[in-house]
Ligand SMILES: Nc1ncnc2c1ncn2[C@@H]1O[C@H](COP(=O)(O)OP(=O)(O)OP(=O)(O)O)[C@@H](O)[C@H]1O
């Protein structure tokens with residue numbers, strides 16, 4: 001409901017400045033309907049109103065905007081807000097206007113008429129604008145800086161608020177070079193207090209922000225990053241029959257709730273949105289392939305609850321990608337988002353925190369569900385390495401440090417998905433917060449269903465090991481719609497075009513030179529053509545594998561070696577499982593320790609040569625078999641067991657693939673990786689004679705790994721064999737995960 005402007009003025013106290021708590025709370029109640037300040041809001045407001053710089057670190061949805069919106073109402077004059085995204089500015093300005101607060105934004109998306117009106121107001125002796133939102137690019141233009149100087153000279157520039165201030169730091173996950181230019185603000189306007197706000201800054205980034213903005217003895221306000229109302233869960237794509245169906249079932253079972261689904265690629269967004277719509281879910285896709293008008297209307301419809309679910313892209317690399325469309329990320333504020341899903345793994349914990357932080361901004365219980373897939377992980381590793389290498393090439397210098405950092409950031413995200421234990425703790429530790437596990441109160445799957453999670457992770461490890469062994473988990477396999485040669489292209493190589501055209505969304509068209517440069521960049525990029533891109537990617541892929549393989553080769557074998565300690569741990573594990581099986585079946589005739597030693601030896605004999613991963617997978621598989629085996633299964637397999645010494649392991653023998661599958665059937669512990677390999681062989685047309693054998697079988701040949709060109713050719717319509725290697729929707733090894 002619109003509030004009239006007149007009473008607002010009265011509550012503002014006309015030309016008087018309000019600084020006391022009571023008066024400020026009145027403003028909060030009147031304009032925003034909130035009964036009192038939250039967290040450190042009041043301290044931040046008080047600091048900037050008294051002219052002091054302030055660095056404010058509050059969690060996502062913590063209410064940072066209020067820290068500059070209330071001061072804008074408490075003192076006559078203008079609060080300048082620097083914001084990284086036009087959609088974000090639009091979103092806030094619209095919400096403020098609805099509350100009767102005079103707020104404006106300046107950007108390239110406005111008509112000349114609208115811009116002129118705003119400039120006229122700013123130039124007038126008594127501007128009605130209370131909050132002026134601008135992009136960092138506009139601040140960097142001399143014309144706008146001189147305008148700010150004029151406003152300041154008239155005593156009307158009260159505060160400069162830098163929202164999403166982590167964008168200033170190259171150590172931050174959303175680094176924006178144009179944010180670096182904000183350091184000139186202090187030089188030009190030395191006595192205007194600066195308020196820096198962010199939800200995602202590790203200590204190094206915090207220092208970087210303070211130094212870059214030249215904050216003087218700022219008041220440091222830091223709150224916990226914990227979002228206690230968000231339940232965190234990871235679902236494993238490789239263990240699900242159909243991820244699309246799982247997501248639609250999840251959304252349906254949650255009721256007609258408001259949700260955001262983040263995907264890596266546009267094609268996935270479109271497919272997913274179509275799938276969800278088909279299943280009666282009110283949703284729309286939101287990405288760079290959609291024209292500006294449609295995108296705005298999707299955003300409007302979602303904000304105004306006309307549609308409940310938005311399926312949006314989130315980009316994997318720093319800089320450019322983020323600018324375009326992560327408007328469904330930083331700062332977007334619809335209070336009742338109950339569910340945030342990541343359909344692909346994000347590239348960093350900070351990004352994940354920002355995105356999942358769109359949930360539950362009304363503090364009510366909400367969920368963050370991440371769908372994790374092994375192929376997704378590989379793709380993201382490739383994207384990060386490729387992006388960094390490219391940056392290195394274009395800057396003429398080595399970006400090795402930056403690449404390592406990005407990969408290290410991503411590793412934390414992988415650990416979040418692949419580790420057992422409390423997810424919340426992992427998030428908070430990423431931001432340097434040490435917390436006891438009890439803090440979570442079972443509000444993540446790791447704390448709520450620890451055993452189930454361990455089981456899933458074991459299954460996942462088995463599948464991953466199988467894929468790695470078969471060499472089929474290549475980077476380009478999972479995007480079913482990717483075609484090349486003038487047809488629809490993968491987001492992988494299409495992304496460049498998108499990037500070079502995308503700045504328009506964030507920067508200001510006042511800067512004609514920049515626009516011309518962008519245009520030129522766009523055209524040149526298109527001219528480069530598909531072939532050049534493919535060549536580039538081929539080289540990048542080669543480099544990627546070379547780097548992977550050359551990564552400390554001397555330690556690799558050591559790391560994967562099975563030590564006596566590993567074997568002892570497995571024996572213990574198997575002893576427990578045999579014990580449980582004998583209790584479950586009330587079968588006291590089983591020689592527990594001897595049987596466990598026998599089983600461990602079996603695992604070691606089969607997979608000892610192949611390394612820890614395979615060996616552990618086989619142990620896990622045996623444990624699972626023990627959990628469900630019948631008495632006769634046990635008798636068949638362990639009946640002839642005679643006491644053996646734990647270390648009496650045989651030298652692994654070579655078995656033919658068929659023998660091994662047979663062996664698996666006989667023992668009931670068919671290693672899932674064998675099933676994968678066999679299926680892969682069938683799928684790729686490899687005859688049973690050349691079907692890859694079990695890992696211990698060193699002489700058995702693996703199916704060849706396709707080169708990038710081969711992969712591309714597979715996709716060409718008239719290629720003689722259109723059969724593609726196994727993709728994850730074809731894995732025989734899936735089963736629906738019950739949640
Ligand atoms: N004192 C308060 N009491 C109740 N609700 C509040 C209060 N202050 C802010 N809010 C509400 O909290 C929600 C989140 O606020 P806001 O968008 O400012 O968060 P933020 O800290 O900027 O988050 P992000 O980092 O995601 O941008 C908004 O819907 C806002 O109306």
Ligand SMILES: [Mg+2]
Pocket residue numbers: 064065163330331332
């Ligand atoms: Mg915000």
